[in-house]
Amino acid sequence: MKLTPTRARSFDIKDSIKNCCFGSIVLLFRACLFFPLIWGGSSSTLLLAQEMVSVPSGAFLMGDSSGLSDERPAHFVPIDSFFMDKYELSIELWDIVATWAELNGYDFSEKTRKPLRGASWSNDPSLHPMNMVTWFDAVKWCNARSEMEGRTPVYYLDEAKTTVYRSGEANLNNNMVRWTSSGYRLPTEAEWEKAARGSHIGKDYPWGNTALNGALGNYRLSGDPFDNGTSPIGYFNGEQLISTETHSYGGEVIKPLDMANDFGLYDMFGNVFEWCWDWYDPTWYGYGSVVNPAAVKANSRGPEEPYTDLRIGRTRVLRGGDYDHLNSTSSGRLLRIAFRHQRTPDSALRTYGLRSVRGHFVDPLWEMAQTDGNFSKWKKLQWLGHYYKSDFVWVFHETLGWVYPTGEGSYSNWMFHPKLGWLWTSRLVYPFLYSYSGNRWLWYAKDYREHGWFYDYKLLEWFRLTESTP
Template sequence: MGVRQSGQVRLRALGLLMAVTFVVWVAGPAQGQQEITGKDGAPMVLVPAGEFTMGSNDGSDDEKPVHRVSLDAYYIDKYEVTVGQYAKFLEARGVNGPPMWTTMDQPPHQKRPVVNVDWSDASTYCEWAGKRLPTEAEWEKAARGADGRIYPWGNEPPDPLRANYGKEKWNNHDALVPVGQLKDGKSPYGIYDLAGNVWEWVSDWYDQDYYTTSPAQNPKGPENGKYRVLRGGSWDLAPENLRSSRRDFNLPLSPSYESPSYRNFNSGFRCAKNPVLTPSGRMASSGELMPLSPVPADYTDKHMPTGWWTDPNIIEEGKQVYSQEGCRSCHKDGKPVKSGGGLRDQKNTSRFSDSYWFWRVAEGVPKTTMKAWKSYLSEEQIWKVIAYIHQFSHGGKPSEHTDYKP
């Protein structure tokens, strides 16, 4: 695809044909890597800090020269963003889907990668999910690892058990495979579908000579340009186009089907995220990422009444509400028995603002036993519950809490 002439002509033909006839640490799957779960429910894999080899002397001119790049640690989506995930984004934003969305958003396709998205679509989704598009260097390291391999799985040529490629017909989305299905093709970090299936947008502007002047530490691409970079190859390409160092590009926006950059059926994306550090400098787990979630406007000016964090009478009243009204299932014999989304972890709660505390208790914590209490507790009662929960994050002892400012 992209603006390489043969690919562009081929995609236009394909497009015309289509128009006529869609936080908690866990062990990762490879090398014991660590994962978090993003706001959009997508698992993200940690790629550790360090150097890797970028580019190829056997590739196109824009892959040269081969050079060493050092990157800070980052998280990247384990899978390409799916149709199902993109549908939730569209619903949350109240906007229409990309062209041909009605045929894409069907039950058989929910776990296939979303396509027909341009660079702006991809970037907006990642921002909504509290993430960003990966840089070109981050994408290549996630695919190649530190040993300079040619493909995500190693140096052996592609085969159908490792990558989805070489198909001639779109066939109403059947050209795509569900994300994560090709387990033999995962990268050294346990990341799937980095070769074939769909091209993936990255954040960088494209410059064919960028490698001659790119920085050795955390390169982010040229400051401006005309085209954006895509990586990874797609379902309709020959196997030699799936090399992890191969670069392609296209216009970032798609004003119409007459544009050479119109959204097409072989481009998708995945997101990345910088690690969040705890006050001690350790990388935070999924639960510890929660304080960085934006507090809704209705809750941004909430503050604990003076003295309530350590008032034993307030804490006792909060205990009664907590055990009798809201959380019988997670409270027994005066002690909590199940975590409420990190609300009792000192490393976590030290990063909560008062507003965040109130929001989480008022609205509840998804996927935990902490239910939403705003409908039947007064604001005063909610603060008492917070004071009670807070003491458990400090060994069961009443403790002051500083209103955290990110």
């Protein structure tokens, strides 16, 4: 259906732009173009510049019966399916979310402002993995990413889950986590190891047990161009360059391969350690060959109470190795999948980063809606405004009129408009709407005194929908 725009007087448009802070919204729109549009079945969502992959459900063999004492005994753990970031969290994505978060009640430690950004000659230092992140900051950032997209946050300051964790340093427990939320969180230690192993049962590395070389991942003196520093996220994709320096431990005669593991995940080996949810306990797996029954429960979330290390105190788990470990008999063991690193949750080093996960859960469409006054059928979504919920699926929006909504929570909303067809929007992008039938982005001037004005970014012109518009 072709829309015939109703033209306004020039000063009306200028007033609209001025009153709605259009310049700022254009900047937001340009930022949104940075986010790829991911289509999936009957719904879509704007994911923040970082793809996620699905890790299937099923039991896997965790630990290493011939490894270090805290890796023994190996034991099977059933895990439900979940999504995991394809790459380690980039500095760029951290900055986008953190900027929004600090304008919306979040705080982060000063340490996060000084990450190692990779070599000065790197094409884009901001695409190196985020580092200098404490466990506390990692958890708060996951909550901020959730709220920014309109998802239900995961972490709370109370077991009733009424106060979202946004500020300070709080040692949360398992009962302060909304595990069935659609929001982002840190992986449990079991989830991380299952994701890293792929189909390789009992192997040392994501690709098996073959010897290490610089074409496989980033570790100290590995031969990649980023020795003694981080490599960009997804760098080992089959096009990685390997140095022929004589001090390299290998790689110069190896044909580079795409090092995504069986699930499509990159850098589950080396580069930076990744924070996990769990408290660290060296006896959590069991003693000798005797397995701890709690460790083999489905979806194990680690110890309920922290183990106190007399040297450094209560610690959280990190996994995956980093760029600063050599491929040698001693420190090379730290690069294995089964290796369990630990640090206090306020620790921040240039070798500590994260990647987030989320469960296969969907928020109800109007999850965040509140009843408007004494009228039970009038609702309000903070980002979308007021609407009347009829006894049928159709709702009457205060400015858009009658629409037929469907979708998932505030982060992925499809709605059918009688004159515009199917539109997609979310809390993250509204009042921008994507028109499926027109394959175009629209900006709705929702605060303009005359309802119905849209700007078409494909035709680069304004139009107004009225009752007489066909």
